[in-house]
Ligand code: FES
């Protein structure tokens with residue numbers, strides 16, 4: 001037993017990755033968080049780190065269909081997972097933005113934009129899961145995403161607009 | 168984060184093996200935010216060497232309804248529990264509790280077992296760097312919970328989780344549960360306090376007077392202002408116990424038929440007899456003097472320990488059925504061999520009655536006494552004419568007792584001469600207690616420190632005085648007695664009519680043969696006889712220990728078991744109260760008569776006030792798990808790798824842990840009996856903000872109401888104590904009653920009457936009350 005795992009396989013934004021676990025610079029160390037791996041190893045810096053403690057939602061990504069906080073997930077524990085970050089929302093071929101992204105832009109649903117990737121990923125997970133969420137459900141789904149610029153009202157409008165257009 | 172070893176466990180067995188291999192140095196990651204956050208913040212007492220991920224274990228993620236139960240796998244996500252239609256239908260309060268946890272993204276990661284096993288969320292424990300450095304909170308090896316004196320708005324309103332060891336109790340040779348009995352006094356339960364005290368100290372009225380008090384210097388309050396006056400409290404309770412001795416010193420409920428002889432009726436003998444009798448053995452105490460009590464009666468002067476107290480103490484022990492035979496000297500009147508024929512075991516604690524000789528010229532002069540003999544004769548009512556000018560030689564308690572007795576017996580000019588130093592911090596400090604020394608000086612006794620005796624001067628065979636020599640050092644650095652004198656230095660004479668020598672004592676010479684028979688398994692030796700001169704409480708502790716050993720030797724079935732220390736919260740608080748002032752009889756009056764007790768008694772009101780000064784040291788952090796509160800309300804059973812345990816029994820907090828899960832024990836399964844479908848289920852929670860959402864207060868309630876009348880009810884409170892609190896008596900109070908505003912108000916008043924809010928969190932009482940009323944009224 002305890003043949004310690006040596007590699008980690010991940011599917012990130014549709015691409016397959018295999019990482020070695022170890023102490024070298026390019027390897028994943030046990031104490032690396034997913035947000036660290038995304039940003040520092042894969043250069044996917046769309047995912048933000050703010051509190052780094054599970055309290056703000058800036059680091060939200062979608063893992064196996066669910067919005068989760070990448071700052072409190074160890075990369076070594078993600079073997080076999082499918083992960084989507086903000087970079088994975090646009091159409092890979094045409095580069096066209098996702099509907100939610102467009103609506104966020106249309107409704108100026110951000111000011112500094114730091115919380116926005118997290119907001120969009122939480123909203124995206126909701127829209128994937130629920131066909132017709134109510135305003136209450138939208139608020140609930142976004143209740144772990146904090147914005148220091150008070151973009152909340154515009155965010156709700158943007159999500160509702162995306163829903164309307166999807167209908 | 169600092170590095171660690173990491174394992175993705177594939178099976179429960181593998182995880183358990185890893186955990187036991189790391190012997191507590193590995194932590195389990197079951198999802199959620201708790202562990203990784205604690206590691207990032209470096210707030211754990213010890214950073215784990217390894218992390219065992221259990222989310223990789225298959226088949227532990229399920230919600231199954233079968234018959235009348237719902238089973239939830241340990242690794243089921245909180246989001247799944249919150250959204251499960253079955254749980255919503257049958258266990259509404261659990262889905263509400265799950266939905267109240269943190270934010271949706273956290274619930275997508277967190278598992279039910281992780282939530283149950285999470286660590287405390289106390290601010291002091293979590294975020295030390297916010298105040299510029301590590302706070303050594305109680306959970307991390309510090310002595311006090313910071314919430315006691317500092318910021319405490321989020322902490323417990325029902326007291327603290329108890330320490331595993333209390334400093335006061337650890338300091339006491341007899342390990343009296345001081346915090347427990349003081350807590351009872353705080354609550355006004357004087358009888359319970361008395362019973363707790365008696366469990367480890369059978370002679371509290373005596374130690375309440377003459378104990379050198381090992382506990383108070385250890386009291387954590389000492390670092391803040393002054394220690395709690397524990398001895399003063401003990402004395403008042405001790406006096407109550409003696410007053411009502413028939414209640415407190417009862418015959419054992421059953422007799423073992425074994426017969427034990429105790430030789431010596433000093434504190435060790437009395438203590439052993441008490442515990443042996445409690446075990447149900449027949450006990451006979453033999454005493455060589457005409458009255459029982461040993462040192463208590465014959466050495467300690469009555470102004471410190473009135474004879475009446477000793478006599479009443481003996482009477483109390485007689486009431487338990489202990490027999491006393493006085494005027495019997497061991498080996499002279501009866502031999503050990505003879506005793507062995509009649510008794511199943513023998514305990515010998517005959518103390519140290521032989522004074523050590525000074526060994527200087529002139530010691531044979533008329534007018535030289537040994538302090539112990541002097542005290543014995545005085546305490547026996549004899550008149551010993553020692554004149555007006557007296558020198559006592561020695562720096563211990565017996566020397567002080569002799570000097571103060573002499574003053575009371577009419578001596579005008581009393582000097583104490585001792586090798587030791589008078590300085591508080593010197594390694595050569597006098598062995599007498601500080602208070603004793605102060606009292607003696609107050610009474611006009613002159614102390615000459617750092618002096619040895621060269622010779623006792625005499626004229627015509629009678630004492631004339633002493634020739635002194637300067638003493639440079641008494642003890643070596645390691646405490647070994649090795650006095651060094653300045654032989655060539657100045658030497659002066661102190662005149663005296665009598666000399667009282669008090670430089671130590673030992674067991675009488677001819678009794679040394681007794682020690683030879685200690686390999687006889689039925690003969691036990693204890694008290695001062697074993698240890699050399701010590702203190703009353705050390706003798707009591709020795710007696711208790713030996714009684715236990717004798718009981719094991721007699722190998723009787725143990726019907727008398729000391730109650731295990733019950734787990735409950737201790738009412739931690741901080742009151743700005745000055746230490747009680749102990750009143751003494753005015754100087755003039757007290758030195759006029761040896762029988763006037765020097766220190767006055769204190770009443771119950773005063774000791775109750777004093778008991779409120781006790782911090783009741785413990786951890787004031789609250790249990791953070793919402794799911795725990797819900798599962799207790801639902802009467803759930805938790806299945807671990809080691810046992811099946813009721814939820815309410817799993818969350819038993821001490822100051823260092825929240826559950827009684829062992830380090831290599833994993834939660835596997837949760838079994839919830841489905842409450843009757845018509846019952847009303849509520850989970851109410853008040854928090855301040857969303858993602859870090861620990862309850863300021865929460866209430867889980869299940870009620871059965873028919874036509875407005877309550878048929879059944881169960882209420883559990885969360886966020887207000889170190890454990891979820893299950894309100895036991897609520898069914899009695901509510902069942903059969905019409906549910907209305909009035910009754911809800913009445914119940915909540917009653918429940919929160921026993922709350923002990925801290926300096927800044929009384930507001931929590933109001934919030935919790937409101938939640939409780941809402942739950943009872945089934946109001947939104
Ligand atoms: S950075 Fe992950 S929650 Fe704030």
Ligand code: FES
Pocket residue numbers: 109110111112113114115116146147148149150151
């Ligand atoms: S737009 Fe600035 S933090 Fe949200």
